[in-house]
Amino acid sequence: MTQAIKPRIMIIGAGAMGRLWAAYLHTAAEVWFATRSVSGPKIDYPMRDATGSRHSISVPVWVRERGLPDCILVMTKAPDAEAALAPFDALLSTNTLLSTDIPVVLFQNGMGSQRTIVERYPGVPIIAASTTEGAYIAPDGLLVHAGKGITWVGGLNAIAQSQAEAAVNYLGLSGLTVAQDNDIEGRLWQKLAINAGINPFTALLDCPNGEILGNGYFEQRIGGVCEEVSTLMNARGRPIPAATLEAQVREIANRTATNSSSMRQDIRAGRQTEIDMMNGFVVRESEALGLSAPVNRELTTAVRALRHTKA
Numbered sequence: 001m002t003q004a005i006k007p008r009i010m011i012i013g014a015g016a017m018g019r020l021w022a023a024y025l026h027t028a029a030e031v032w033f034a035t036r037s038v039s040g041p042k043i044d045y046p047m048r049d050a051t052g053s054r055h056s057i058s059v060p061v062w063v064r065e066r067g068l069p070d071c072i073l074v075m076t077k078a079p080d081a082e083a084a085l086a087p088f089d090a091l092l093s094t095n096t097l098l099s100t101d102i103p104v105v106l107f108q109n110g111m112g113s114q115r116t117i118v119e120r121y122p123g124v125p126i127i128a129a130s131t132t133e134g135a136y137i138a139p140d141g142l143l144v145h146a147g148k149g150i151t152w153v154g155g156l157n158a159i160a161q162s163q164a165e166a167a168v169n170y171l172g173l174s175g176l177t178v179a180q181d182n183d184i185e186g187r188l189w190q191k192l193a194i195n196a197g198i199n200p201f202t203a204l205l206d207c208p209n210g211e212i213l214g215n216g217y218f219e220q221r222i223g224g225v226c227e228e229v230s231t232l233m234n235a236r237g238r239p240i241p242a243a244t245l246e247a248q249v250r251e252i253a254n255r256t257a258t259n260s261s262s263m264r265q266d267i268r269a270g271r272q273t274e275i276d277m278m279n280g281f282v283v284r285e286s287e288a289l290g291l292s293a294p295v296n297r298e299l300t301t302a303v304r305a306l307r308h309t310k311a
């Protein structure tokens with residue numbers, strides 16, 4: 001009996017998200033990690049899935065001899081995404097005939113890093129994924145799938161429109177819920193607005209999501225954050241009233257009351273945060289349009305300073 005050829009999927013970044021997708025994909029696809037810190041032939045790790053069952057996962061590390069995969073998943077933090085793709089420049093840029101068929105799927109939260117990558121690789125289908133899957137790596141190295149969600153996928157450049165369905169199919173091999181969204185940028189804006197209204201407050205107040213509600217620091221600033229984001233989104237052709245954004249921030253903070261945001265976790269672990277791709281993005285984009293965003297600026301500066309005081 002002939003064995004079916006498995007699709008080859010390269011995951012750049014073996015952190016929580018990378019390990020989560022590798023764990024679910026590695027039986028149906030040939031999966032490799034590309035890392036900046038592991039030189040061994042493979043990465044082994046224990047995993048607890050969303051039902052509480054434990055698994056042992058083993059994923060080989062990419063080496064040049066393996067050549068190009070069928071699909072690339074970029075699963076670093078947003079500030080690292082561009083540099084993480086750089087080692088594959090030659091493969092992606094010179095081999096244009098092949099690279100037009102290789103979807104590069106960006107999983108980063110926030111905005112800004114996606115556009116930089118779209119501009120850098122005009123001949124490559126660049127796709128964004130926005131996921132509500134939740135995962136973290138416990139101090140003992142256990143990868144925990146904290147909560148099942150849905151992953152929306154859509155093309156960011158013209159060449160990606162024909163590859164978005166392929167990306168959905170590759171990601172769907174995981175058995176996780178994956179769907180195509182023809183307005184993925186709209187979804188990224190929406191998520192940015194919510195993250196900008198929750199994440200910096202949880203980091204600065206060092207509290208779970210629900211505890212920001214009613215806190216004076218949050219209550220004095222959330223109106224301003226939402227006004228500034230709403231003004232920017234209106235200017236970018238994505239009109240949404242500030243009051244609607246604020247209601248959404250409050251509803252999600254309440255619904256996820258016990259969750260510890262990724263920004264709070266990053267600060268606690270002394271890691272770089274994604275503030276520059278969230279509130280910092282709002283500041284840069286607003287100022288580029290001649291608008292000001294003083295409350296988002298204040299929060300960006302405060303979170304950056306927090307990292308230095310905790311480092």
Ligand SMILES: NC(=O)c1ccc[n+]([C@@H]2O[C@H](COP(=O)([O-])OP(=O)(O)OC[C@H]3O[C@@H](n4cnc5c(N)ncnc54)[C@H](OP(=O)(O)O)[C@@H]3O)[C@@H](O)[C@H]2O)c1
Nearest residue numbers: 013014015016017035036037076078080084108109134135
């Ligand atoms: N975790 C979640 O539940 C979740 C949910 C939704 C969205 N997201 C988004 O998904 C993205 C990844 O999040 P995460 O939680 O997986 O972050 P993470 O645990 O910090 O993992 C990021 C990984 O990227 C690696 N990396 C950084 N630069 C690299 C490079 N140049 N080459 C190869 N690997 C590199 C890091 O390696 P080192 O170990 O060397 O630093 C790290 O292992 C973020 O944008 C996040 O907002 C996460």
